[in-house]
């Protein structure tokens with residue numbers, strides 16, 4: 119029997135995303151409050167005689183299977199760093215999250231494959247090395263790694279590599295919605311009008327969903343305006359979430375997936391069922407944020 123390990127690659131949600139500057143190399147400086155959802159892609163790694171990569175899931179046909187694939191890049195980067203510990207592996211990805219949709223699917227897949235392969239190959243990396251390795255795969259990969267390792271949310275600064283753990287966030291009942299618009303992240307950043315915006319207001323000690331929603335009303339997603347200029351249906355989608363009973367709505371990342379926060383899981387599930395009925399071809403998913411008990415250990 120070959121050893122097999124599996125885990126969920128959580129979706130990444132930017133509850134707030136402030137663009138505060140730009141580096142000389144073009145990358146943007148961010149100040150973002152990020153959480154992770156129980157709903158995500160499913161990954162498994164199995165020791166094998168030779169490498170393979172297989173796909174299933176509703177969005178499998180949107181995933182590139184060549185050099186651009188972050189799962190394969192993550193495998194190859196880890197193997198290059200630890201050639202003596204690595205061996206052949208069969209990787210399977212069940213793609214449940216739409217690609218290029220602002221919820222970090224590819225980045226989370228990369229972080230999750232790293233976690234699984236480190237367990238399979240018995241690699242223990244220093245956290246600074248792991249952060250560097252993740253950053254080399256993409257600006258969102260370090261925060262997705264954080265989501266795999268720790269509970270709760272994270273404030274991401276720098277271009278996404280400077281991470282501060284946020285404790286005591288309440289578990290959030292959520293609906294994710296995307297009308298199947300794919301947006302290009304570089305294009306959205308390029309279309310920004312203003313790059314030196316104020317940072318996040320200081321996060322108070324939050325305990326309830328209402329507290330968090332109150333706080334979020336004083337925050338922004340600075341990528342919303344450039345995203346809405348390419349996807350003019352976005353204000354309507356936020357209105358649809360508002361009308362379904364969401365306490366707070368926002369676009370995640372560079373879009374076009376939007377999120378609604380509800381008072382209870384039952385309300386989120388009810389809203390998602392209604393919305394799916396009205397918009398059967400959209401990605402619509404009720405879920406909740408990851409808490410300590412749902413997290414795998416490294």
Ligand code: C5P
Nearest residue numbers: 144145146256257258277278303304307
């Ligand atoms: O790092 P990643 O490949 O995920 O980023 C995709 C693109 O998004 C980058 O090439 C860059 O154009 C833009 N980006 C940015 N600032 C960030 C993150 C991403 O300008 N902090």
